[in-house]
Amino acid sequence: MEKILKGKEVADALKQRLKQEMEEFHKKNITPNLTIVIVGDRPDSAAYIKGAVKRCSEIGIECNVRELPKDLGQDKFVDVIQKLNDDEKVNGIMIMRPLPPQISENVVKYEIYPAKDVDCFSPVNLSKVMSGEEGGFAPCTPSAVMEILHHYGIDPRGKKAVIIGRSMVVGRPLAMMLLKENATITVCHTKTLNLAEEAGRAEILIAAAGKAKMVKRNMVKEGAVVIDVGINFDENGRMCGDVDFDEISQVAGMITPVPGGVGAVTSTILAKHVIDACKIQKNL
Numbered sequence: 001m002e003k004i005l006k007g008k009e010v011a012d013a014l015k016q017r018l019k020q021e022m023e024e025f026h027k028k029n030i031t032p033n034l035t036i037v038i039v040g041d042r043p044d045s046a047a048y049i050k051g052a053v054k055r056c057s058e059i060g061i062e063c064n065v066r067e068l069p070k071d072l073g074q075d076k077f078v079d080v081i082q083k084l085n086d087d088e089k090v091n092g093i094m095i096m097r098p099l100p101p102q103i104s105e106n107v108v109k110y111e112i113y114p115a116k117d118v119d120c121f122s123p124v125n126l127s128k129v130m131s132g133e134e135g136g137f138a139p140c141t142p143s144a145v146m147e148i149l150h151h152y153g154i155d156p157r158g159k160k161a162v163i164i165g166r167s168m169v170v171g172r173p174l175a176m177m178l179l180k181e182n183a184t185i186t187v188c189h190t191k192t193l194n195l196a197e198e199a200g201r202a203e204i205l206i207a208a209a210g211k212a213k214m215v216k217r218n219m220v221k222e223g224a225v226v227i228d229v230g231i232n233f234d235e236n237g238r239m240c241g242d243v244d245f246d247e248i249s250q251v252a253g254m255i256t257p258v259p260g261g262v263g264a265v266t267s268t269i270l271a272k273h274v275i276d277a278c279k280i281q282k283n284l
């Protein structure tokens with residue numbers, strides 16, 4: 001019997017905990033602030049920002065969006081980040097990626113203060129995730145996957161976890177976060193020789209490839225926990241994940257849907273990181 005792991009349920013539980021934490025802030029007249037920086041406009045970023053703004057306002061976090069022209073030069077972009085770093089009213093900074101080609105991520109990622117870097121752009125935060133060091137901010141999407149596992153009592157310890165995708169925003173950091181919780185990890189990618197065989201060994205299978213419905217029946221072990229990070233659109237223009245949900249929900253022990261799975265949790269994790277950043281900056 002399949003069990004649907006509902007992102008909304010996870011996000012609502014986390015939201016309740018964050019609202020309680022916010023009561024302490026209200027007593028001290030503190031409103032945490034998140035500033036989202038976007039260069040140019042991209043429809044996928046616009047949807048993400050809309051969700052983040054809504055979630056922040058539900059929790060009581062102020063959220064500003066700085067929209068910068070798409071042809072902004074790298075030096076001017078760095079000026080904006082440095083001003084936000086120095087602005088005491090700003091607790092969290094999120095830079096929407098990818099940045100346009102004239103701005104090098106490998107240059108500007110060193111500019112954001114790690115203490116305000118709520119989505120793990122800074123190499124300081126990334127290295128903490130990679131080395132398993134406490135503190136810092138992990139990227140929101142892999143953190144949302146971990147939150148779902150924790151919420152539903154799925155302990156990665158000793159389990160075979162297979163991740164499809166090795167990007168710096170999802171696959172790689174997630175591998176390290178699962179490793180920290182004592183899973184045995186395999187990371188698959190476009191050059192993996194026998195993907196079905198590798199994926200088929202997973203007790204926890206995480207799909208983060210960005211390929212609509214690529215995970216088919218022959219890739220999933222009976223009873224596996226299947227977490228679908230992908231956000232794609234099928235031939236009818238409907239949002240779907242990397243997992244063929246209709247097929248896989250017949251065999252998986254537990255499975256996240258798309259929409260309504262990982263994506264539903266990500267913006268609440270972002271809100272949590274802003275609150276954590278504010279606490280550290282204000283010594284609360």
Ligand code: NAD
Pocket residue numbers: 141164165166167168169170171188189190191192195208209210211214229230231232262263264266
């Ligand atoms: P990416 O394109 O940067 O990386 C995709 C990875 O998947 C690569 O490492 C590639 O090697 C691997 N891959 C691609 N096709 C493959 C195949 N056929 N077989 C094996 N490996 C393959 O993408 P990303 O930024 O990591 O995002 C992955 C997916 O997650 C996308 O659909 C994206 O929209 C989604 N996403 C969701 C959230 C969320 O909040 N739910 C957040 C970020 C990204």
